[in-house]
Amino acid sequence: MKRFWTTATAAPADGGWTVLLDGRPVRTPARAPLIVPGEALAEAIAAEWAAQGETVNPRAMPLTGLANAAIDRVAADPASFVTRLAAYAGSDVIAYRADGPASLLAAQAAAWDSWIDWLARRYDAAITVTTGIVHVAQPPATLARVEAAFAALTPFQLVAMDPIVTITGSAVLALAVAAGELDADAAYDAAHVDARWQEEQWGRDPLAEQAEAARRADLQAAVRFLRLVTG
DSSP, rough: OOOOOOOOEEEEETTTTEEEEEEEEETTSSOOBBBOOOOOHHHHHHHHTOOOOBOGGGGGGGHHHHHIIIIIIITOOOOHHHHHHHHHGGOOOGGGEOOOHHHHHHHHHHHHHHHHHHHHHHOOOOOOOEHHHHHHHOOOOHHHHHHHHHHSOHHHHHHHHHHHHHHOOOOOHHHHHTTOOHHHHHHHHHHHHHHHHHHHOOOOOOOHHHHHHHHHHHHHHHHHHHHHOOO
């Protein structure tokens, strides 16, 4: 799509804030009004539109994309998003520990044990830790409390939690991000402690570094969106 506007600005709208392109309100791909819950988020989305060149690059507009998804997809059926995201607690990355060597076990414990303790304090929910990759069932009460935590989120929060959960592979780390206990880089590093350990042993692969940079950028955008929504 070619750029067809000169100015992009945030403006109040019924139910929140919107973005105006040369005075005309932006709509989502499903043609719904792009109305977001706060001025700060609208300003950030407007800045994405203002920064576009002659040809629009959607990849450079992650906040716009998340807002579109919140309105067009999540708001229509938040329960299905809650169920899917909460299901990650049933196979959460922080529950599965290696069977060696000792240095990797220590790295996993240092990265994950505090968040298992945090979940217990915050939600009275216990995570069963196992060794290896064979599935271990988590307590039903834990799964129910994690799902309730996700169900308490708005569609705009849920849409940001989607990439946070999927990139980290952890419902627990994602809830810690939502609570303001973890930033994007810390969450990514905690979720990928195994990869860090492997790199320390064998070195880094350039192609893997490029893929990681893209995932980090997606995670950072999602966390930024979440912070803008929650203020």
